[in-house]
Amino acid sequence: MEVLKATIYPVLVMGGLAAIYALGLGIAARIFYVYVDPRIAEVEEFLGGANCGGCGYAGCSDCAAAIVEGKAPVNACVAVGPDKWEAVAKILGVSVEAGERQVAMIMCRGSKDKAKRKFQYMGIEDCRAAMLAGGGDKECQYGCLGLGTCVKNCPFGALSMGEDGLPKVDKDKCTGCGTCTRVCPRGIPKLVPVSLKIAVICSSHDTPPVVKKICEVGCQGCGLCKKACPEKAITIVDALSVVDPSKCTLCGKCFEKCPTGAIQQLLPA
Amino acid sequence: MEGSRVVKEFTKGLWKEIPPFRFVLGLCPALACSTAVRDGIGMGLCLTFVLVCSNVLISLLRKVIPSQVRIPCFIVVVATFVIIVELVTQAYFYPLYMALGIFIPLIVVNCIPLGRAEAFASKNTVIYSLADGLGMGLGYTCSLTVLAIFREIFGKGTFLYHHIMWSGFEPFAFLQKPPGAFVCLGLMLGIMNLIGSGEK
Amino acid sequence: MEQQVWTFSDYIMLVVSGVLVNNILLIRFLGNCPFLGVSKKMDTAVGMTFGVIFVLTCTGPITWFVEHYLLEKFDIVYLETLAFILTIAVFVQLVEMAIKKISPGLYRGLGIYLPLITTNCCILGTCFYNIRFKFGFIPTIVFSFASALGFGLALIIMAGIRERFHYARIPKCFQDTSIGLITAGLIGLSFFAFAGLAK
Numbered sequence: 001m002e003v004l005k006a007t008i009y010p011v012l013v014m015g016g017l018a019a020i021y022a023l024g025l026g027i028a029a030r031i032f033y034v035y036v037d038p039r040i041a042e043v044e045e046f047l048g049g050a051n052c053g054g055c056g057y058a059g060c061s062d063c064a065a066a067i068v069e070g071k072a073p074v075n076a077c078v079a080v081g082p083d084k085w086e087a088v089a090k091i092l093g094v095s096v097e098a099g100e101r102q103v104a105m106i107m108c109r110g111s112k113d114k115a116k117r118k119f120q121y122m123g124i125e126d127c128r129a130a131m132l133a134g135g136g137d138k139e140c141q142y143g144c145l146g147l148g149t150c151v152k153n154c155p156f157g158a159l160s161m162g163e164d165g166l167p168k169v170d171k172d173k174c175t176g177c178g179t180c181t182r183v184c185p186r187g188i189p190k191l192v193p194v195s196l197k198i199a200v201i202c203s204s205h206d207t208p209p210v211v212k213k214i215c216e217v218g219c220q221g222c223g224l225c226k227k228a229c230p231e232k233a234i235t236i237v238d239a240l241s242v243v244d245p246s247k248c249t250l251c252g253k254c255f256e257k258c259p260t261g262a263i264q265q266l267l268p269a
Numbered sequence: 270m271e272g273s274r275v276v277k278e279f280t281k282g283l284w285k286e287i288p289p290f291r292f293v294l295g296l297c298p299a300l301a302c303s304t305a306v307r308d309g310i311g312m313g314l315c316l317t318f319v320l321v322c323s324n325v326l327i328s329l330l331r332k333v334i335p336s337q338v339r340i341p342c343f344i345v346v347v348a349t350f351v352i353i354v355e356l357v358t359q360a361y362f363y364p365l366y367m368a369l370g371i372f373i374p375l376i377v378v379n380c381i382p383l384g385r386a387e388a389f390a391s392k393n394t395v396i397y398s399l400a401d402g403l404g405m406g407l408g409y410t411c412s413l414t415v416l417a418i419f420r421e422i423f424g425k426g427t428f429l430y431h432h433i434m435w436s437g438f439e440p441f442a443f444l445q446k447p448p449g450a451f452v453c454l455g456l457m458l459g460i461m462n463l464i465g466s467g468e469k
Numbered sequence: 470m471e472q473q474v475w476t477f478s479d480y481i482m483l484v485v486s487g488v489l490v491n492n493i494l495l496i497r498f499l500g501n502c503p504f505l506g507v508s509k510k511m512d513t514a515v516g517m518t519f520g521v522i523f524v525l526t527c528t529g530p531i532t533w534f535v536e537h538y539l540l541e542k543f544d545i546v547y548l549e550t551l552a553f554i555l556t557i558a559v560f561v562q563l564v565e566m567a568i569k570k571i572s573p574g575l576y577r578g579l580g581i582y583l584p585l586i587t588t589n590c591c592i593l594g595t596c597f598y599n600i601r602f603k604f605g606f607i608p609t610i611v612f613s614f615a616s617a618l619g620f621g622l623a624l625i626i627m628a629g630i631r632e633r634f635h636y637a638r639i640p641k642c643f644q645d646t647s648i649g650l651i652t653a654g655l656i657g658l659s660f661f662a663f664a665g666l667a668k
Contacts, residue, residue, distance in 0.1 A: 009543045017539070017552060021559040028563050032570040061577065124636040152635065293646050294502065297590045301498040340587075341558055348551040356547060371597050374550040378588045380502050447496050448661065451654030459640075459647035466642060 048079030052155040054177030079175040102176035108144035109217040111164035139214035142204040150180035219262035225254035282404025290461040294380035300450040309417030311365040313410025324402035327390040343386040486667040487615025494623040495657035500591030514628035518621030529613025532596040
């Protein structure tokens with residue numbers, strides 16, 4: 001009898017417990033049933049998958065849900081190309097216009113040998129931390145500090161630190177998500193169309209006498225390029241030269257006049 | 270069934286994917302049960318038994334268990350073998366049972382049996398699952414033993430509860446305490462990574 | 470810790486013991502796997518903490534009921550392991566379903582950690598300790614809550630430190646888990662300062 005009790009009781013009790021739990025979960029599954037639009041999972045397949053936040057949503061799942069609900073446009077994901085936007089549009093039965101792909105560009109040429117430093121910084125290897133130490137160790141308060149915050153935070157591994165202390169962008173890997181522009185304390189990486197042909201690679205708003213002293217390759221704001229341009233494509237805003245690419249014909253007169261080489265041609269003519 | 274593959278599955282648990290150093294799983298018992306060599310070997314062997322048995326049973330049942338309830342099923346299978354181990358050690362190895370305490374029943378939530386069930390046993394035949402379980406279990410036992418040797422000899426001055434150090438030796442009691450366990454395991458993990466990267 | 474009459478100061482001492490003196494994670498070794506996985510960022514650590522506090526404070530008393538009114542009555546206490554883990558798994562599944570329905574925002578924030586909590590040693594371990602220490606019903610609730618709080622405290626301290634590791638120059642072989650374990654040991658060492666404060 002004891003043996004019977006010892007074998008029957010465990011089976012009955014555990015079986016009973018499991019049955020109650022199974023019943024409870026079954027009922028709960030009915031009560032708490034949530035309708036999940038199957039299109040959300042389908043849309044998510046075509047998004048970047050890196051949770052980079054470039055779309056402005058908390059993650060790829062959030063973005064997919066927003067797109068299906070109509071709160072976000074079909075091309076919300078900046079990390080993927082027009083072909084993926086087409087696929088998303090097809091799932092939802094809408095159409096999409098293709099925009100131009102954007103990539104990041106580091107708007108500074110002040111490498112370790114070309115730009116002066118105020119002091120030797122030996123703290124945390126992060127540009128934001130360096131900014132707390134007396135505004136960074138570079139004389140130029142607009143220039144790239146070269147500690148690699150953008151490199152470390154790029155979700156796609158498109159940035160790498162060069163030997164000269166300036167980050168380098170891999171245009172093939174860059175998706176234009178904009179994470180680097182957000183994390184840089186000085187806003188040096190800028191998103192530009194991939195076919196941009198001419199740019200002033202400097203972020204300095206310092207006046208010519210100041211720039212001459214602290215950086216060999218920075219834009220001084222001297223205005224020689226503006227005077228040389230036959231198409232009036234260049235303006236000087238706050239001692240920094242700005243080129244309007246739509247007017248530029250790549251005649252090359254500004255390159256000749258620039259004393260530091262800050263204005264550069266990006267693509268072959 | 271190929272003999273070479275069986276050997277491969279067995280040996281990978283002994284070096285290339287040794288828990289807890291390469292496969293960072295099963296840390297709780299590694300820290301708690303390595304204060305003495307006897308406890309380390311004991312815990313390792315208990316885990317090996319549970320791992321091998323549950324791997325085999327789950328591999329046998331893999332076609333029958335529905336996918337939605339597979340995790341609770343795995344847990345029940347592992348729990349059964351854990352209870353068997355618990356009762357056997359309580360009956361025949363009482364000092365070990367008292368030393369390991371709460372960590373024997375905690376094998377049921379140890380990431381290693383569940384992880385291998387999910388990743389391997391539910392997708393492979395019985396022989397390979399057996400080899401995998403045996404390899405991982407013995408690898409775990411070796412890791413625990415090495416850690417325990419270090420902690421016992423320098424932390425207590427004994428080996429298998431016999432005094433082996435010279436009489437004036439002051440044991441480095443830090444190693445016997447919980448923080449010492451963390452630091453010791455962390456350093457050993459670092460050294461294993463160094464050896465591993467040197468191999469590549 | 471076997472007492473018949475619990476005064477308020479006993480409960481305070483129980484909380485101090487659970488959170489500081491015998492921290493479930495740093496001193497009792499329970500809950501290490503998620504500890505090293507989740508403590509890389511502060512927001513994941515906070516999410517996991519809330520999840521563990523909720524689950525543990527609820528499952529502690531539930532498993533206490535199962536033990537005292539089911540297993541003991543039928544003299545099958547040796548099936549404790551199986552009964553407890555089943556109860557915890559079912560409870561976590563239930564909570565996950567409820568949160569998914571009631572608050573999708575909360576679900577997306579911390580729902581991903583709920584299934585992970587099932588295999589968290591500290592949940593099952595604390596349920597076992599409730600039985601081993603022969604606590605009554607109220608002390609069970611207090612001890613479960615205190616353990617979860619201790620887990621959360623250690624996790625948040627660790628996350629705060631590990632976020633800085635991103636910018637420190639750590640040798641390649643020590644990165645990730647290795648330095649995490651060493652740091653955990655050093656934090657545990659600092660918790661030793663509380664030894665003797667309570668039983």
